[in-house]
Amino acid sequence: MKIGYVIAGATPTEFLATLDPEKPVRLYEYVAVDSVEIPPDEEEAVQVRLLGQIVKVIRDPYQLKRDLPLYNVVEGISHDLLEVQIAKVKILGYLWNGEIHMPKLPPRIGAPVYLASDKEIAELYGSGDLCVGRLSARPLDLCLDIEGMKRHMAVIAATGSGKTWFSVVLIEELLKKGASVVVLDPHGEYVAVRDTASKLGGVSALTVKVSRHHAGDVMYKIGVLDMDPDALADAAGVPPKASKIRYSIYLAHALARLAYKAGAKRLGPRGLAAILASALRGEQHLRKTLKGWGVDEDERIGELAELAKRDKHSIFSAAAYLRRLARLGVFSAKTTPLSKITADLTVVNLAGVGDEIQDYVAWHILSRIFKARVRHVRGLPGVKLERPVVVVLEEAHRFAPPKSARRTRAYEAVSRIAAEGRKFGVYLVVITQRPSRVDPDVMSQMQSQIIMRIVNPKDQEAVRDSSEQLAQDYLENLPGLDRGEAVVLGPVVRLPAVIRLRDRVLEYGGADISLADAWRKADADIATIWMRLFKAPPPPSAVLASSSISAKSIEPNGGVWRVLLSDGAEVEVSIEGGYARCSKCGSSGCHHVYRALSEVVKIKKIA
Numbered sequence: 001m002k003i004g005y006v007i008a009g010a011t012p013t014e015f016l017a018t019l020d021p022e023k024p025v026r027l028y029e030y031v032a033v034d035s036v037e038i039p040p041d042e043e044e045a046v047q048v049r050l051l052g053q054i055v056k057v058i059r060d061p062y063q064l065k066r067d068l069p070l071y072n073v074v075e076g077i078s079h080d081l082l083e084v085q086i087a088k089v090k091i092l093g094y095l096w097n098g099e100i101h102m103p104k105l106p107p108r109i110g111a112p113v114y115l116a117s118d119k120e121i122a123e124l125y126g127s128g129d130l131c132v133g134r135l136s137a138r139p140l141d142l143c144l145d146i147e148g149m150k151r152h153m154a155v156i157a158a159t160g161s162g163k164t165w166f167s168v169v170l171i172e173e174l175l176k177k178g179a180s181v182v183v184l185d186p187h188g189e190y191v192a193v194r195d196t197a198s199k200l201g202g203v204s205a206l207t208v209k210v211s212r213h214h215a216g217d218v219m220y221k222i223g224v225l226d227m228d229p230d231a232l233a234d235a236a237g238v239p240p241k242a243s244k245i246r247y248s249i250y251l252a253h254a255l256a257r258l259a260y261k262a263g264a265k266r267l268g269p270r271g272l273a274a275i276l277a278s279a280l281r282g283e284q285h286l287r288k289t290l291k292g293w294g295v296d297e298d299e300r301i302g303e304l305a306e307l308a309k310r311d312k313h314s315i316f317s318a319a320a321y322l323r324r325l326a327r328l329g330v331f332s333a334k335t336t337p338l339s340k341i342t343a344d345l346t347v348v349n350l351a352g353v354g355d356e357i358q359d360y361v362a363w364h365i366l367s368r369i370f371k372a373r374v375r376h377v378r379g380l381p382g383v384k385l386e387r388p389v390v391v392v393l394e395e396a397h398r399f400a401p402p403k404s405a406r407r408t409r410a411y412e413a414v415s416r417i418a419a420e421g422r423k424f425g426v427y428l429v430v431i432t433q434r435p436s437r438v439d440p441d442v443m444s445q446m447q448s449q450i451i452m453r454i455v456n457p458k459d460q461e462a463v464r465d466s467s468e469q470l471a472q473d474y475l476e477n478l479p480g481l482d483r484g485e486a487v488v489l490g491p492v493v494r495l496p497a498v499i500r501l502r503d504r505v506l507e508y509g510g511a512d513i514s515l516a517d518a519w520r521k522a523d524a525d526i527a528t529i530w531m532r533l534f535k536a537p538p539p540p541s542a543v544l545a546s547s548s549i550s551a552k553s554i555e556p557n558g559g560v561w562r563v564l565l566s567d568g569a570e571v572e573v574s575i576e577g578g579y580a581r582c583s584k585c586g587s588s589g590c591h592h593v594y595r596a597l598s599e600v601v602k603i604k605k606i607a
Contacts, residue, residue: 004113006033010106012091017113019085028137028498029054030116031089035107039096048094050107051116051124055473056088090473092495095123100494126494130173132166133499136485142499146177148448148492149390150422155431156463157452162484163431166450167392168193168504170429171345174390175203181345182369183392184362188351191215192507197345199505205345210361211352212329213568213584222364223335224269225260229253235331235360236321244311248318251304252276255290262294268333269326276319279308330357338368338383355398359408362399366391366413373424388425391417396430397437411439418445436462448490453481474498526597533580534589545591551599563596571596
C-alpha cells in the first residue's frame with residue numbers, strides 16, 4: 001500500500017517523506033522504497049527495494065504565515081486548513097543474495113513510499129534463538145541471536161518500565177537453550193524465578209543465600225583464611241584509619257594460617273577472635289594456645305602479645321569486630337565448594353546483609369566463576385566449570401560504580417569479565433536503572449543494549465554516549481516508550497529494533513505492591529486482634545511491609561498456630577490465648593506478626 005513520497009533530505013542512510021494525512025502511520029512502522037543501486041560484486045545498477053523504519057512523525061499546517069495572529073487565522077479557516085504529515089525514515093538496508101547491505105546511493109526525490117510487507121520485514125531480521133517478544137509495529141516475533149550474548153548485554157530502564165520482566169524472559173530463553181545462568185540479586189526478587197523454574201521442565205535451579213533469615217537452599221560461606229586480612233577487616237566494618245585494630249586482625253590471621261599449615265583445623269572469625277582473646281590473657285597463655293595448634297615459634301606471636309600489653313582496647317575491638325562478622329554466618333572456617341552452588345539456574349540472594357558484605361560476596365563468587373572457566377579453557381589444574389556461564393548482575397550501579405565516585409571490590413571482577421570474559425565463556429548481562437552511575441568502561445563493553453523507558457536526562461545522555469551512532473534516532477523517544485517496550489541494539493539483532501516483550505512464564509518478586517490490598521478494609525478483623533494483643537492499632541509500616549512476604553506453611557497445634565514466612569521468620573500466634581511471638585524480631589508487633597495474623601484469620605474464616 002502506497003502511503004507517501006520521498007520529499008527531502010535523501011541520503012543513503014535516511015530521508016524525509018510526506019505521508020497521506022488520511023492514512024495514519026505510527027512511529028516505528030516499516031516502509032519500502034524502490035531505488036537504484038549497484039550491489040557488491042556487480043558492475044551495473046539494478047532495481048532494489050530499500051527498507052526503512054519511521055523514527056519520527058510530525059504534522060504541520062501547510063504554508064501558514066507565521067506573522068499572522070495564529071488563533072484568528074485558524075478560527076477563520078479551520079474547516080479548510082490543509083496539513084502535511086512528515087516522517088523521518090531511517091534506511092535499514094536492502095536484501096541482496098540473502099545478505100543485508102546499506103545503499104551507497106540515496107532514493108530518488110518523489111519516489112513512492114510503501115508499507116513494507118511482513119515477509120520483507122521477517123527476511124530483514126532473519127531468525128534468532130531467544131524469542132523475547134515481537135516488533136512493536138508488527139505482530140512478528142523478534143528473536144535475539146544467542147551468539148550475540150558473547151559481547152555482553154546491558155538492560156537499561158527506569159523503575160517500573162519492565163527491566164526485570166525482560167531479564168526473566170531472557171533467563172527463560174537461555175535456560176531453554178541449555179545455558180547456565182547465575183543471577184546476583186541484591187533484593188531477593190529472583191527467588192520466585194527459582195521457585196517456578198520447574199515450569200520449564202528439566203531445569204535444575206537453586207537459591208544461594210547469604211543471610212540465615214532469608215530464603216535459600218544453600219548458605220554461602222567464605223573461609224576467612226582464604227581472604228586477604230585487609231579484605232577481612234573491610235568486611236568486618238573496621239574503619240580504614242583504625243590501623244591498630246587492622247594490624248591486630250592481620251596478626252591473628254597470620255597465626256591462624258600458620259596453625260592450619262601445621263595441621264590444626266581451619267579457623268573461622270570466632271577462632272581468630274579466640275587468638276586475640278588469648279593474647280589479652282598474656283604472652284604465656286597465647287604461646288600455650290598456639291603450641292597446642294602446632295605453632296611453636298614465630299615473631300608475630302611476640303608482636304601480638306606486645307600489642308595486647310600496650311593497647312588492650314585495639315585487641316578487644318578487633319575481637320568484637322570478628323565476632324560480629326561471625327554472627328552474619330557468611331564468613332566461616334571453610335568456603336562453600338563451587339559445585340554446591342552450581343545449577344542450570346543459580347540465584348544468589350544477597351538480601352539481608354549490608355552493602356559491604358554484598359559487595360564482597362559478589363566479588364568472591366564472580367572471581368571464582370571466572371577462574372573456574374579459565375582453568376577449563378586452558379586445561380589448568382583446579383576447580384573447573386565446563387559450561388559457559390551467563391551472569392545476570394542486577395542493580396549493577398551498586399557493584400560497578402564509576403571509579404571517580406567510589407571504589408568497590410566487585411568492580412575488579414565485573415570489569416575483568418567485561419574485558420576478558422568472552423574469551424573464557426563468561427558473559428555479562430548488566431541491569432540498571434541508573435546507567436550514568438555505572439562505570440563507563442564497563443558500559444562500553446556491553447555491546448548489546450536493551451533500552452526501555454528512561455526519563456532522567458543524565459541517564460539518557462549516558463545511554464547515547466555508550467550506543468552506536470547509527471542508533472541515535474531510536475533513542476530520541478526513550479521517555480515515550482510504553483511499559484514493556486524496548487529498543488534493542490547491538491550484536492543480538494541484525495538491525496536495531498523496537499519490540500514489545502512477550503508474556504513471561506516464570507514468576508518474580510519485583511513488582512510494586514498494591515497499596516489498596518495492603519490497606520484493604522477486610523483488615524479490620526486483624527486490627528481488632530492487634531489492638532487486643534498490643535493495646536494499640538497496627539502501625540502503617542507493618543501493614544505495608546507485610547504485603548511483600550507470604551506464608552510458606554501454617555501448622556495449627558491446639559490453640560497455637562505456627563506460621564513459617566517466606567523470608568525465614570517463624571511466628572507463633574494464639575488468638576484465644578492473646579499472644580504472638582516472632583522468632584526474628586522477638587515479641588514486638590512487627591510486620592511478620594501482621595502477616596501471620598492475616599493468614600490465620602483467613603484460614604479461620606474459610607473454616
